[in-house]
Amino acid sequence: MLRTAVGIAHEEGLWMLWQGATPAVYRHIVYTGVRMITYEHLRDSALGRTEGESFPLWKAVVGGMAAGAIGQFFASPTDLVKVQMQMEGKRKLEGKPLRFRGVHHAFLKILSEGGVRGLWAGWVPNVQRAALVNMGDLATYDSVKHFLLLNTTLMDNSVTHSVSSICSGLVAAVLGTPADVIKTRIMNQPRDNQGSSLQVLEGHNGVTLTLLFSGLNNPNSQSFHQG
Secondary structure (H helix, E strand, O other), X not given: OHHHHHHHHHHHOHHHHHOOHHHHHHXXXXXXXXXHHHHHHHXXXXXXXXXXXXXXXXXXXXXXXXXXXXXXXXXXXXXXXXXXXXXXXXXXXXXXOOOOOOHHHHHHHHHHHHHXXXXXXXXXXXXXXXXXXXXXXXXXXXXXXXXXXXXXXXXXXXXXHXXXXXXXXHHXXXXXXXXXXXXXXXXXXOEOOXXXXXXXXXXXHHOHHHHHHHHHHOOOHHHHHOO
């Protein structure tokens, strides 16, 4: 990873490491805002959390997965722009013309070339990734925290929270990376005026989970966890 970062900085310029930062900020504003509002509504209403009572783990997982999926669906266009803008440096090195002059130009160009549907290219694996990440994050954090408190001498302090966070982040990354790889490849495909893919990879958009599980029997299945 460090070698890649140094290579990008040397060949394309240091600022290219922050390519796509603006749509990334837009994405987090939309994703986090929708996710938190949705989670609190589901937790307090649909899942029936009562003030002063413990909240079952399975309810937290269900609420987290649903909130993450809904939030990511609304944020998917910003993720698409971020991914495509981050590929501009590679296009420049290959001698290809740059596609975008900025974030707003990217939105307008994608909309004009693929319509509204084009803005949601790759939304299926994107939503699946968010649901898996939230599931791994919430379930692992609570499980590890309770295990440490019950089976070790650790107290409910910053050390316990840090260990639980590290474990939850690791599990979330492992669960979410396969969908992230598929999402990135779908989002970088050329599209026609109706927003449909011009490459066979579009099949991933509708059968992402099928590909993930069937790919485990493929000798190249480790490519799902690249990055």
